Amino acid sequence: MxxxxxxxxxxxxxxxxxxxxxxxxxxxxxxxxxxxQTRPGFFLSFEGGEGVGKSTQARLLGEWLRAELGREVVLTREPGGTTLGMELRNAVLHGEDLDARTEALLYAADRAHHVHALVRPSLARGAVVITDRYLDSSVAYQGDGRDLGAAEVEQLSLWATEGLLPDLTVLLDLDPLVGLTRLTGDPDRLERAGDAFHARTRQAFLDRAAADPGRWRVLDAARGIDEIQAEVRAAVGSALGARLGAGA
Structure with missing residues:
Protein backbone atom coordinates (compact mmCIF):
# COMPACT_ATOMS: atom_id res chain seq x y z
CA MET A 1 0.00 0.00 0.00
CA GLN A 37 -2.81 16.45 1.90
CA THR A 38 -1.88 17.10 -1.72
CA ARG A 39 -3.34 15.38 -4.74
CA PRO A 40 -2.61 11.66 -4.57
CA GLY A 41 -0.61 9.86 -7.20
CA PHE A 42 -2.50 7.57 -9.57
CA PHE A 43 -1.20 4.40 -11.21
CA LEU A 44 -2.72 3.22 -14.50
CA SER A 45 -1.68 0.28 -16.67
CA PHE A 46 -2.66 -0.59 -20.23
CA GLU A 47 -2.76 -4.29 -21.04
CA GLY A 48 -3.60 -6.44 -24.03
CA GLY A 49 -2.09 -8.49 -26.81
CA GLU A 50 0.07 -7.45 -29.73
CA GLY A 51 -1.11 -4.60 -31.96
CA VAL A 52 -4.05 -3.51 -29.80
CA GLY A 53 -2.94 0.15 -29.58
CA LYS A 54 -1.70 0.44 -26.00
CA SER A 55 1.05 2.97 -26.69
CA THR A 56 -1.26 5.17 -28.77
CA GLN A 57 -3.98 5.24 -26.12
CA ALA A 58 -1.43 5.85 -23.35
CA ARG A 59 0.03 8.82 -25.22
CA LEU A 60 -3.38 10.38 -25.96
CA LEU A 61 -4.48 9.95 -22.36
CA GLY A 62 -1.29 11.56 -21.09
CA GLU A 63 -1.81 14.58 -23.34
CA TRP A 64 -5.38 14.98 -22.08
CA LEU A 65 -4.45 14.68 -18.41
CA ARG A 66 -1.77 17.35 -18.80
CA ALA A 67 -3.83 19.78 -20.87
CA GLU A 68 -7.27 19.41 -19.31
CA LEU A 69 -6.59 18.40 -15.70
CA GLY A 70 -3.18 19.96 -15.17
CA ARG A 71 -1.69 16.73 -13.86
CA GLU A 72 1.94 15.70 -13.99
CA VAL A 73 2.03 12.60 -16.16
CA VAL A 74 4.78 9.99 -16.36
CA LEU A 75 4.51 7.78 -19.44
CA THR A 76 6.49 4.56 -19.18
CA ARG A 77 6.51 0.95 -20.31
CA GLU A 78 7.59 -2.57 -19.42
CA PRO A 79 10.08 -3.74 -20.19
CA GLY A 80 12.22 -0.68 -20.89
CA GLY A 81 11.00 2.11 -18.64
CA THR A 82 14.51 2.81 -17.28
CA THR A 83 18.05 2.75 -18.65
CA LEU A 84 18.60 -0.69 -17.15
CA GLY A 85 15.18 -1.69 -18.44
CA MET A 86 16.21 -0.88 -22.02
CA GLU A 87 19.08 -3.35 -21.74
CA LEU A 88 16.77 -6.01 -20.32
CA ARG A 89 14.16 -5.27 -23.02
CA ASN A 90 16.72 -5.84 -25.74
CA ALA A 91 17.81 -9.10 -24.12
CA VAL A 92 14.35 -10.52 -23.56
CA LEU A 93 12.70 -9.42 -26.81
CA HIS A 94 15.51 -9.27 -29.34
CA GLY A 95 18.35 -11.38 -27.94
CA GLU A 96 18.99 -15.08 -28.22
CA ASP A 97 16.16 -17.47 -27.50
CA LEU A 98 15.60 -17.96 -23.77
CA ASP A 99 13.96 -20.69 -21.79
CA ALA A 100 10.62 -19.70 -20.22
CA ARG A 101 11.87 -19.39 -16.63
CA THR A 102 14.78 -17.15 -17.58
CA GLU A 103 12.36 -15.00 -19.56
CA ALA A 104 10.03 -14.66 -16.56
CA LEU A 105 12.91 -13.78 -14.24
CA LEU A 106 14.20 -11.08 -16.60
CA TYR A 107 10.76 -9.48 -16.73
CA ALA A 108 10.57 -9.60 -12.93
CA ALA A 109 14.03 -7.99 -12.61
CA ASP A 110 12.98 -5.19 -14.96
CA ARG A 111 9.76 -4.69 -13.00
CA ALA A 112 11.48 -4.55 -9.63
CA HIS A 113 13.88 -1.85 -10.82
CA HIS A 114 11.15 0.01 -12.71
CA VAL A 115 8.94 0.27 -9.63
CA HIS A 116 11.79 1.19 -7.29
CA ALA A 117 13.48 3.74 -9.54
CA LEU A 118 10.56 5.34 -11.38
CA VAL A 119 7.02 4.32 -10.45
CA ARG A 120 7.03 4.71 -6.67
CA PRO A 121 8.96 8.02 -6.64
CA SER A 122 6.59 9.46 -9.25
CA LEU A 123 3.50 8.38 -7.33
CA ALA A 124 4.95 9.79 -4.11
CA ARG A 125 5.06 13.28 -5.58
CA GLY A 126 1.49 13.04 -6.87
CA ALA A 127 2.06 12.19 -10.54
CA VAL A 128 -0.20 10.08 -12.73
CA VAL A 129 1.91 7.13 -13.89
CA ILE A 130 0.75 5.45 -17.10
CA THR A 131 2.55 2.25 -18.02
CA ASP A 132 2.30 0.27 -21.25
CA ARG A 133 2.21 -3.21 -19.65
CA TYR A 134 2.76 -4.23 -16.03
CA LEU A 135 2.66 -7.44 -14.04
CA ASP A 136 -0.58 -8.70 -15.61
CA SER A 137 1.34 -9.11 -18.87
CA SER A 138 3.78 -11.46 -17.17
CA VAL A 139 0.95 -13.51 -15.70
CA ALA A 140 -0.71 -13.77 -19.13
CA TYR A 141 2.40 -14.24 -21.28
CA GLN A 142 4.72 -16.27 -19.06
CA GLY A 143 2.18 -17.77 -16.66
CA ASP A 144 -0.39 -18.92 -19.23
CA GLY A 145 1.29 -18.37 -22.59
CA ARG A 146 4.51 -20.16 -21.56
CA ASP A 147 2.66 -22.55 -19.23
CA LEU A 148 4.73 -21.63 -16.16
CA GLY A 149 1.65 -21.26 -13.96
CA ALA A 150 -0.25 -18.02 -13.45
CA ALA A 151 -0.12 -18.16 -9.65
CA GLU A 152 3.64 -18.69 -9.54
CA VAL A 153 4.39 -15.86 -11.97
CA GLU A 154 2.01 -13.52 -10.17
CA GLN A 155 3.69 -14.19 -6.82
CA LEU A 156 7.09 -13.51 -8.39
CA SER A 157 5.92 -10.12 -9.66
CA LEU A 158 4.19 -9.20 -6.41
CA TRP A 159 7.40 -9.98 -4.55
CA ALA A 160 9.43 -7.91 -7.04
CA THR A 161 7.12 -4.88 -6.67
CA GLU A 162 6.38 -5.24 -2.95
CA GLY A 163 2.72 -5.76 -3.82
CA LEU A 164 2.17 -2.60 -5.87
CA LEU A 165 -0.89 -2.90 -8.12
CA PRO A 166 -2.37 -0.28 -10.47
CA ASP A 167 -5.35 1.79 -9.35
CA LEU A 168 -6.87 1.07 -12.75
CA THR A 169 -6.01 -1.37 -15.54
CA VAL A 170 -7.41 -0.85 -19.04
CA LEU A 171 -7.52 -4.01 -21.15
CA LEU A 172 -7.65 -3.35 -24.89
CA ASP A 173 -9.13 -6.59 -26.16
CA LEU A 174 -8.70 -7.74 -29.75
CA ASP A 175 -8.59 -10.99 -31.70
CA PRO A 176 -4.85 -11.85 -31.81
CA LEU A 177 -5.08 -12.72 -35.49
CA VAL A 178 -6.20 -9.15 -36.16
CA GLY A 179 -3.70 -7.54 -33.82
CA LEU A 180 -0.72 -9.31 -35.34
CA THR A 181 -1.62 -7.99 -38.79
CA ARG A 182 -1.23 -4.42 -37.47
CA LEU A 183 2.43 -4.91 -36.58
CA THR A 184 5.25 -3.52 -38.69
CA GLY A 185 8.92 -4.44 -38.76
CA ASP A 186 10.53 -7.71 -37.78
CA PRO A 187 8.56 -9.57 -35.08
CA ASP A 188 10.16 -9.98 -31.66
CA ARG A 189 10.37 -13.22 -29.70
CA LEU A 190 6.88 -12.91 -28.23
CA GLU A 191 5.22 -11.72 -31.42
CA ARG A 192 6.40 -14.84 -33.24
CA ALA A 193 5.39 -17.26 -30.47
CA GLY A 194 2.48 -18.69 -32.48
CA ASP A 195 -1.31 -18.46 -32.69
CA ALA A 196 -2.00 -20.88 -29.81
CA PHE A 197 0.29 -18.87 -27.53
CA HIS A 198 -1.49 -15.60 -28.32
CA ALA A 199 -4.91 -17.21 -27.90
CA ARG A 200 -3.91 -18.35 -24.40
CA THR A 201 -2.63 -14.90 -23.43
CA ARG A 202 -5.83 -13.21 -24.62
CA GLN A 203 -7.96 -15.57 -22.56
CA ALA A 204 -5.70 -15.06 -19.54
CA PHE A 205 -6.22 -11.29 -19.72
CA LEU A 206 -10.00 -11.71 -19.98
CA ASP A 207 -10.07 -14.13 -17.06
CA ARG A 208 -8.07 -11.75 -14.85
CA ALA A 209 -10.32 -8.86 -15.74
CA ALA A 210 -13.43 -10.87 -14.94
CA ALA A 211 -11.99 -11.88 -11.56
CA ASP A 212 -11.25 -8.28 -10.49
CA PRO A 213 -13.79 -5.91 -12.09
CA GLY A 214 -13.01 -3.19 -9.56
CA ARG A 215 -9.54 -2.70 -11.04
CA TRP A 216 -10.11 -3.59 -14.70
CA ARG A 217 -11.95 -1.94 -17.59
CA VAL A 218 -12.26 -4.04 -20.76
CA LEU A 219 -12.57 -2.11 -24.02
CA ASP A 220 -13.08 -3.39 -27.57
CA ALA A 221 -9.86 -2.49 -29.40
CA ALA A 222 -11.35 -3.20 -32.83
CA ARG A 223 -13.01 0.24 -32.85
CA GLY A 224 -11.60 3.60 -33.88
CA ILE A 225 -8.86 5.32 -31.88
CA ASP A 226 -11.01 8.32 -30.89
CA GLU A 227 -13.92 6.17 -29.72
CA ILE A 228 -11.63 4.07 -27.56
CA GLN A 229 -9.91 7.15 -26.15
CA ALA A 230 -13.24 8.68 -25.13
CA GLU A 231 -14.01 5.58 -23.05
CA VAL A 232 -10.51 5.54 -21.58
CA ARG A 233 -10.87 9.18 -20.47
CA ALA A 234 -14.28 8.50 -18.95
CA ALA A 235 -12.93 5.54 -16.97
CA VAL A 236 -9.84 7.40 -15.78
CA GLY A 237 -11.78 10.56 -14.91
CA SER A 238 -14.22 8.54 -12.82
CA ALA A 239 -11.44 6.69 -11.02
CA LEU A 240 -9.50 9.89 -10.31
CA GLY A 241 -12.65 11.55 -8.98
CA ALA A 242 -13.32 8.61 -6.68
CA ARG A 243 -9.75 8.71 -5.32
CA LEU A 244 -9.89 12.43 -4.64
CA GLY A 245 -13.36 12.20 -3.10
CA ALA A 246 -12.19 9.45 -0.77
CA GLY A 247 -9.13 11.46 0.24
CA ALA A 248 -6.90 8.51 -0.66
Missing part, protein backbone atom coordinates in the same frame (compact mmCIF):
# COMPACT_ATOMS: atom_id res chain seq x y z
CA UNK A 2 1.32 3.43 -0.89
CA UNK A 3 1.75 6.04 1.83
CA UNK A 4 -0.24 9.23 1.45
CA UNK A 5 1.45 12.17 -0.15
CA UNK A 6 1.54 15.00 2.40
CA UNK A 7 3.14 18.38 2.91
CA UNK A 8 4.08 19.64 6.36
CA UNK A 9 3.35 23.29 7.07
CA UNK A 10 4.70 24.99 10.19
CA UNK A 11 2.34 27.69 11.44
CA UNK A 12 3.27 30.27 14.08
CA UNK A 13 0.45 30.72 16.60
CA UNK A 14 -0.02 32.53 19.88
CA UNK A 15 -1.95 30.37 22.35
CA UNK A 16 -5.33 31.65 23.50
CA UNK A 17 -6.79 29.77 26.45
CA UNK A 18 -5.05 27.00 28.33
CA UNK A 19 -7.06 25.04 30.90
CA UNK A 20 -9.65 27.84 30.85
CA UNK A 21 -7.19 30.63 31.69
CA UNK A 22 -6.64 33.52 29.29
CA UNK A 23 -3.12 34.12 28.06
CA UNK A 24 -1.95 37.57 27.09
CA UNK A 25 -1.56 38.45 23.43
CA UNK A 26 2.11 38.98 24.08
CA UNK A 27 2.52 35.43 25.39
CA UNK A 28 5.02 32.94 24.07
CA UNK A 29 4.84 31.87 20.44
CA UNK A 30 4.59 28.13 19.74
CA UNK A 31 4.94 26.05 16.59
CA UNK A 32 2.00 24.05 15.37
CA UNK A 33 2.34 21.48 12.60
CA UNK A 34 -0.58 21.36 10.18
CA UNK A 35 -0.72 18.43 7.80
CA UNK A 36 -2.29 19.18 4.43
Missing amino acids: RSRNVVLVLVLVRPGRVHGSARGVGGPVTLTTVIL
Whole structure:
Protein backbone atom coordinates (compact mmCIF):
# COMPACT_ATOMS: atom_id res chain seq x y z
CA MET A 1 0.00 0.00 0.00
CA ARG A 2 1.32 3.43 -0.89
CA SER A 3 1.75 6.04 1.83
CA ARG A 4 -0.24 9.23 1.45
CA ASN A 5 1.45 12.17 -0.15
CA VAL A 6 1.54 15.00 2.40
CA VAL A 7 3.14 18.38 2.91
CA LEU A 8 4.08 19.64 6.36
CA VAL A 9 3.35 23.29 7.07
CA LEU A 10 4.70 24.99 10.19
CA VAL A 11 2.34 27.69 11.44
CA LEU A 12 3.27 30.27 14.08
CA VAL A 13 0.45 30.72 16.60
CA ARG A 14 -0.02 32.53 19.88
CA PRO A 15 -1.95 30.37 22.35
CA GLY A 16 -5.33 31.65 23.50
CA ARG A 17 -6.79 29.77 26.45
CA VAL A 18 -5.05 27.00 28.33
CA HIS A 19 -7.06 25.04 30.90
CA GLY A 20 -9.65 27.84 30.85
CA SER A 21 -7.19 30.63 31.69
CA ALA A 22 -6.64 33.52 29.29
CA ARG A 23 -3.12 34.12 28.06
CA GLY A 24 -1.95 37.57 27.09
CA VAL A 25 -1.56 38.45 23.43
CA GLY A 26 2.11 38.98 24.08
CA GLY A 27 2.52 35.43 25.39
CA PRO A 28 5.02 32.94 24.07
CA VAL A 29 4.84 31.87 20.44
CA THR A 30 4.59 28.13 19.74
CA LEU A 31 4.94 26.05 16.59
CA THR A 32 2.00 24.05 15.37
CA THR A 33 2.34 21.48 12.60
CA VAL A 34 -0.58 21.36 10.18
CA ILE A 35 -0.72 18.43 7.80
CA LEU A 36 -2.29 19.18 4.43
CA GLN A 37 -2.81 16.45 1.90
CA THR A 38 -1.88 17.10 -1.72
CA ARG A 39 -3.34 15.38 -4.74
CA PRO A 40 -2.61 11.66 -4.57
CA GLY A 41 -0.61 9.86 -7.20
CA PHE A 42 -2.50 7.57 -9.57
CA PHE A 43 -1.20 4.40 -11.21
CA LEU A 44 -2.72 3.22 -14.50
CA SER A 45 -1.68 0.28 -16.67
CA PHE A 46 -2.66 -0.59 -20.23
CA GLU A 47 -2.76 -4.29 -21.04
CA GLY A 48 -3.60 -6.44 -24.03
CA GLY A 49 -2.09 -8.49 -26.81
CA GLU A 50 0.07 -7.45 -29.73
CA GLY A 51 -1.11 -4.60 -31.96
CA VAL A 52 -4.05 -3.51 -29.80
CA GLY A 53 -2.94 0.15 -29.58
CA LYS A 54 -1.70 0.44 -26.00
CA SER A 55 1.05 2.97 -26.69
CA THR A 56 -1.26 5.17 -28.77
CA GLN A 57 -3.98 5.24 -26.12
CA ALA A 58 -1.43 5.85 -23.35
CA ARG A 59 0.03 8.82 -25.22
CA LEU A 60 -3.38 10.38 -25.96
CA LEU A 61 -4.48 9.95 -22.36
CA GLY A 62 -1.29 11.56 -21.09
CA GLU A 63 -1.81 14.58 -23.34
CA TRP A 64 -5.38 14.98 -22.08
CA LEU A 65 -4.45 14.68 -18.41
CA ARG A 66 -1.77 17.35 -18.80
CA ALA A 67 -3.83 19.78 -20.87
CA GLU A 68 -7.27 19.41 -19.31
CA LEU A 69 -6.59 18.40 -15.70
CA GLY A 70 -3.18 19.96 -15.17
CA ARG A 71 -1.69 16.73 -13.86
CA GLU A 72 1.94 15.70 -13.99
CA VAL A 73 2.03 12.60 -16.16
CA VAL A 74 4.78 9.99 -16.36
CA LEU A 75 4.51 7.78 -19.44
CA THR A 76 6.49 4.56 -19.18
CA ARG A 77 6.51 0.95 -20.31
CA GLU A 78 7.59 -2.57 -19.42
CA PRO A 79 10.08 -3.74 -20.19
CA GLY A 80 12.22 -0.68 -20.89
CA GLY A 81 11.00 2.11 -18.64
CA THR A 82 14.51 2.81 -17.28
CA THR A 83 18.05 2.75 -18.65
CA LEU A 84 18.60 -0.69 -17.15
CA GLY A 85 15.18 -1.69 -18.44
CA MET A 86 16.21 -0.88 -22.02
CA GLU A 87 19.08 -3.35 -21.74
CA LEU A 88 16.77 -6.01 -20.32
CA ARG A 89 14.16 -5.27 -23.02
CA ASN A 90 16.72 -5.84 -25.74
CA ALA A 91 17.81 -9.10 -24.12
CA VAL A 92 14.35 -10.52 -23.56
CA LEU A 93 12.70 -9.42 -26.81
CA HIS A 94 15.51 -9.27 -29.34
CA GLY A 95 18.35 -11.38 -27.94
CA GLU A 96 18.99 -15.08 -28.22
CA ASP A 97 16.16 -17.47 -27.50
CA LEU A 98 15.60 -17.96 -23.77
CA ASP A 99 13.96 -20.69 -21.79
CA ALA A 100 10.62 -19.70 -20.22
CA ARG A 101 11.87 -19.39 -16.63
CA THR A 102 14.78 -17.15 -17.58
CA GLU A 103 12.36 -15.00 -19.56
CA ALA A 104 10.03 -14.66 -16.56
CA LEU A 105 12.91 -13.78 -14.24
CA LEU A 106 14.20 -11.08 -16.60
CA TYR A 107 10.76 -9.48 -16.73
CA ALA A 108 10.57 -9.60 -12.93
CA ALA A 109 14.03 -7.99 -12.61
CA ASP A 110 12.98 -5.19 -14.96
CA ARG A 111 9.76 -4.69 -13.00
CA ALA A 112 11.48 -4.55 -9.63
CA HIS A 113 13.88 -1.85 -10.82
CA HIS A 114 11.15 0.01 -12.71
CA VAL A 115 8.94 0.27 -9.63
CA HIS A 116 11.79 1.19 -7.29
CA ALA A 117 13.48 3.74 -9.54
CA LEU A 118 10.56 5.34 -11.38
CA VAL A 119 7.02 4.32 -10.45
CA ARG A 120 7.03 4.71 -6.67
CA PRO A 121 8.96 8.02 -6.64
CA SER A 122 6.59 9.46 -9.25
CA LEU A 123 3.50 8.38 -7.33
CA ALA A 124 4.95 9.79 -4.11
CA ARG A 125 5.06 13.28 -5.58
CA GLY A 126 1.49 13.04 -6.87
CA ALA A 127 2.06 12.19 -10.54
CA VAL A 128 -0.20 10.08 -12.73
CA VAL A 129 1.91 7.13 -13.89
CA ILE A 130 0.75 5.45 -17.10
CA THR A 131 2.55 2.25 -18.02
CA ASP A 132 2.30 0.27 -21.25
CA ARG A 133 2.21 -3.21 -19.65
CA TYR A 134 2.76 -4.23 -16.03
CA LEU A 135 2.66 -7.44 -14.04
CA ASP A 136 -0.58 -8.70 -15.61
CA SER A 137 1.34 -9.11 -18.87
CA SER A 138 3.78 -11.46 -17.17
CA VAL A 139 0.95 -13.51 -15.70
CA ALA A 140 -0.71 -13.77 -19.13
CA TYR A 141 2.40 -14.24 -21.28
CA GLN A 142 4.72 -16.27 -19.06
CA GLY A 143 2.18 -17.77 -16.66
CA ASP A 144 -0.39 -18.92 -19.23
CA GLY A 145 1.29 -18.37 -22.59
CA ARG A 146 4.51 -20.16 -21.56
CA ASP A 147 2.66 -22.55 -19.23
CA LEU A 148 4.73 -21.63 -16.16
CA GLY A 149 1.65 -21.26 -13.96
CA ALA A 150 -0.25 -18.02 -13.45
CA ALA A 151 -0.12 -18.16 -9.65
CA GLU A 152 3.64 -18.69 -9.54
CA VAL A 153 4.39 -15.86 -11.97
CA GLU A 154 2.01 -13.52 -10.17
CA GLN A 155 3.69 -14.19 -6.82
CA LEU A 156 7.09 -13.51 -8.39
CA SER A 157 5.92 -10.12 -9.66
CA LEU A 158 4.19 -9.20 -6.41
CA TRP A 159 7.40 -9.98 -4.55
CA ALA A 160 9.43 -7.91 -7.04
CA THR A 161 7.12 -4.88 -6.67
CA GLU A 162 6.38 -5.24 -2.95
CA GLY A 163 2.72 -5.76 -3.82
CA LEU A 164 2.17 -2.60 -5.87
CA LEU A 165 -0.89 -2.90 -8.12
CA PRO A 166 -2.37 -0.28 -10.47
CA ASP A 167 -5.35 1.79 -9.35
CA LEU A 168 -6.87 1.07 -12.75
CA THR A 169 -6.01 -1.37 -15.54
CA VAL A 170 -7.41 -0.85 -19.04
CA LEU A 171 -7.52 -4.01 -21.15
CA LEU A 172 -7.65 -3.35 -24.89
CA ASP A 173 -9.13 -6.59 -26.16
CA LEU A 174 -8.70 -7.74 -29.75
CA ASP A 175 -8.59 -10.99 -31.70
CA PRO A 176 -4.85 -11.85 -31.81
CA LEU A 177 -5.08 -12.72 -35.49
CA VAL A 178 -6.20 -9.15 -36.16
CA GLY A 179 -3.70 -7.54 -33.82
CA LEU A 180 -0.72 -9.31 -35.34
CA THR A 181 -1.62 -7.99 -38.79
CA ARG A 182 -1.23 -4.42 -37.47
CA LEU A 183 2.43 -4.91 -36.58
CA THR A 184 5.25 -3.52 -38.69
CA GLY A 185 8.92 -4.44 -38.76
CA ASP A 186 10.53 -7.71 -37.78
CA PRO A 187 8.56 -9.57 -35.08
CA ASP A 188 10.16 -9.98 -31.66
CA ARG A 189 10.37 -13.22 -29.70
CA LEU A 190 6.88 -12.91 -28.23
CA GLU A 191 5.22 -11.72 -31.42
CA ARG A 192 6.40 -14.84 -33.24
CA ALA A 193 5.39 -17.26 -30.47
CA GLY A 194 2.48 -18.69 -32.48
CA ASP A 195 -1.31 -18.46 -32.69
CA ALA A 196 -2.00 -20.88 -29.81
CA PHE A 197 0.29 -18.87 -27.53
CA HIS A 198 -1.49 -15.60 -28.32
CA ALA A 199 -4.91 -17.21 -27.90
CA ARG A 200 -3.91 -18.35 -24.40
CA THR A 201 -2.63 -14.90 -23.43
CA ARG A 202 -5.83 -13.21 -24.62
CA GLN A 203 -7.96 -15.57 -22.56
CA ALA A 204 -5.70 -15.06 -19.54
CA PHE A 205 -6.22 -11.29 -19.72
CA LEU A 206 -10.00 -11.71 -19.98
CA ASP A 207 -10.07 -14.13 -17.06
CA ARG A 208 -8.07 -11.75 -14.85
CA ALA A 209 -10.32 -8.86 -15.74
CA ALA A 210 -13.43 -10.87 -14.94
CA ALA A 211 -11.99 -11.88 -11.56
CA ASP A 212 -11.25 -8.28 -10.49
CA PRO A 213 -13.79 -5.91 -12.09
CA GLY A 214 -13.01 -3.19 -9.56
CA ARG A 215 -9.54 -2.70 -11.04
CA TRP A 216 -10.11 -3.59 -14.70
CA ARG A 217 -11.95 -1.94 -17.59
CA VAL A 218 -12.26 -4.04 -20.76
CA LEU A 219 -12.57 -2.11 -24.02
CA ASP A 220 -13.08 -3.39 -27.57
CA ALA A 221 -9.86 -2.49 -29.40
CA ALA A 222 -11.35 -3.20 -32.83
CA ARG A 223 -13.01 0.24 -32.85
CA GLY A 224 -11.60 3.60 -33.88
CA ILE A 225 -8.86 5.32 -31.88
CA ASP A 226 -11.01 8.32 -30.89
CA GLU A 227 -13.92 6.17 -29.72
CA ILE A 228 -11.63 4.07 -27.56
CA GLN A 229 -9.91 7.15 -26.15
CA ALA A 230 -13.24 8.68 -25.13
CA GLU A 231 -14.01 5.58 -23.05
CA VAL A 232 -10.51 5.54 -21.58
CA ARG A 233 -10.87 9.18 -20.47
CA ALA A 234 -14.28 8.50 -18.95
CA ALA A 235 -12.93 5.54 -16.97
CA VAL A 236 -9.84 7.40 -15.78
CA GLY A 237 -11.78 10.56 -14.91
CA SER A 238 -14.22 8.54 -12.82
CA ALA A 239 -11.44 6.69 -11.02
CA LEU A 240 -9.50 9.89 -10.31
CA GLY A 241 -12.65 11.55 -8.98
CA ALA A 242 -13.32 8.61 -6.68
CA ARG A 243 -9.75 8.71 -5.32
CA LEU A 244 -9.89 12.43 -4.64
CA GLY A 245 -13.36 12.20 -3.10
CA ALA A 246 -12.19 9.45 -0.77
CA GLY A 247 -9.13 11.46 0.24
CA ALA A 248 -6.90 8.51 -0.66
